[in-house]
Amino acid sequence: MKTPIIALLTDFGTKDYYVASMKGVILKINPRCTIIDISHQVSPQDIREGAFLLASVFSYFPEKTIYLAVIDPEVGGKRKPILLRTRNYFFVGPDNGLFTLVAEKDGVEWVIELTHSKYFLSPISSTFHGRDIFAPVAAHLSLGVRPQSLGKRIDQWVRLDLKKPEEKGERLIGEIFFIDHFGNLITNVERKRFFSFIKDSPFEIKVGKERVSKIGQGYWEGEKGEVIALFGSADFLEIAVREGNAQKQLRLNRGDPILIERRV
Amino acid sequence: MKTPIIALLTDFGTKDYYVASMKGVILKINPRCTIIDISHQVSPQDIREGAFLLASVFSYFPEKTIYLAVIDPEVGGKRKPILLRTRNYFFVGPDNGLFTLVAEKDGVEWVIELTHSKYFLSPISSTFHGRDIFAPVAAHLSLGVRPQSLGKRIDQWVRLDLKKPEEKGERLIGEIFFIDHFGNLITNVERKRFFSFIKDSPFEIKVGKERVSKIGQGYWEGEKGEVIALFGSADFLEIAVREGNAQKQLRLNRGDPILIERRV
């Protein structure tokens, strides 16, 4: 039998005891589970960032991987704990939109509200459902517990309203929505969208005070310090600086606009 | 047979080769071991912080988990290397007080000074016993080596003198002793202590310039930016800011006082 995999995504950081408690809980229930960290450095309480990271990575894991994703500002409040089944994967976490993008990409089979406290720790703290509800549910699921026994099917679940690029005449207007470790500015303009807009026309990309008029093939293009545009490994338009840090050099932030102008 | 678990806590950070060397040493001795990181971001040489983290997490792991904890400012000096057995777990590390709180919580069965160099790497560096003594001992233990063969029983071992909250008339005076990734201010006032002091009286909590007079149920209480008091997932009184960072907003640090006033 294959070792089940539980992959963790949180905004807990790696300094505290939070992530390790979740791992302890999982291993107590299923000692044979393989636990993988996706990231624990999602910006605090930033559901959108979490949704993007999850969507960029999930399809590279084996089928039936269980994603345990806890960016959960409303913990202990009204939001529901859920298990979402897509075509190929399982997602356990709060119902706050975190699974919007993976649902779009992989297709949703069903969603269960986690209600059977038999599969939770006891007592349940009001501040840490990652440890007390989500981790034990993921672990029981990895052991083969039937999803139906974890709760009841629901039809409504929360989707984020994620901004897509807008077309205005000869302009496509997107925004920076993720900045990676290297300072690369990742925008919400997907490769397909870009090329269906540009077709064969010449173009100019405006970002901050910079202008770029071609798409590079790699981070090594241009001269040292030159601003380049390319499609990153998640297929979004990205602004980088050769051997440098685009965020620092351009002084831009998440939410800042990027304009693509078609020259006709 | 169950896979043995070795759980690591250090102040080594994750940038250098230190943690990975320990993992290599463990896997060379016991390739079937499951290695889990608790945290490697304990403040450098901060034994108290390490003791708190260990105490907040250890009971969530399976019985017989081996904790390999190395916050070790006196490495190569006079402090002893020890193996401490509590009711349910094993702790390997320096005898400098790091195990004070877990010993209190789980009860100590016995303590062994690690003296049998047969279970150490050779040669032993004077600066990195985590790699050269503690990791190989933990790995041998995980293989089933009898604890007695690792060294000799000792009766004296180091306990930290950890500050407990003090009662002065209608005041309970505690302090901030840990600040987490979210900027939540975790104090040394335990839930039990708080309620046995307050009973049914109204109260006021004074922390920096802030006054709070109720205990919240979750981080989502109050308005955005409001200072709230609640009991965190390790059952200590904690000061947080809704959708914010209490450390930054209140400009407080570890060691700063918190006063609980009973209104009579």
Add this chain to the structure above:
Amino acid sequence: MKTPIIALLTDFGTKDYYVASMKGVILKINPRCTIIDISHQVSPQDIREGAFLLASVFSYFPEKTIYLAVIDPEVGGKRKPILLRTRNYFFVGPDNGLFTLVAEKDGVEWVIELTHSKYFLSPISSTFHGRDIFAPVAAHLSLGVRPQSLGKRIDQWVRLDLKKPEEKGERLIGEIFFIDHFGNLITNVERKRFFSFIKDSPFEIKVGKERVSKIGQGYWEGEKGEVIALFGSADFLEIAVREGNAQKQLRLNRGDPILIERRV
């Protein structure tokens, strides 16, 4: 059969989806593989730092460990993807000098240029060969695929020209080439080199404005705040501050010189 180990070293950081994608790819190909993180915090694009970390840690892992090392500023450009076999280990990554030091220390058996795209992901992005080429190759290798089937033997591969300490009369001139999490300044002066230069003479070490004239045994030597010199756990001369941070106190950086003067 032993569980194969794949050990990862990158400059990707741990915030993004990059490292996790590599792990997903590996587990999809070989779910039984043990994946260990060495570090993902190599300074961006810093091949020298990566080479040093790898050289400091590799020999502590079991024989046949597969090192998957991706510090790859030229990704998608002209540099070759390679598999390097040393006496005891395998190294998969870009041919840019990252393996210079491990090759020196462990001896090279052969080098293969990775050309057989059958063992790559498809399609291959131009920006992330860590995920699309190196991770799948390492995973296939861990499954027992014959190295010869991964590509063709090459005779030329890139070695870094790493600065060694220079002797000028009664002076040995080295430099700081790594600064660890504690702020310890690690130099390129190896223990052997130091003692073969000094022999039994008295000496003075000059680093910044500081002068040290003895070698300490541990970080606990001297008074709090005192600057000390010692040989660290990778056997290089290192400048530290007792219970302090040498980098902050001395305000020195990588590349700054260290002078060892023999008093005759």
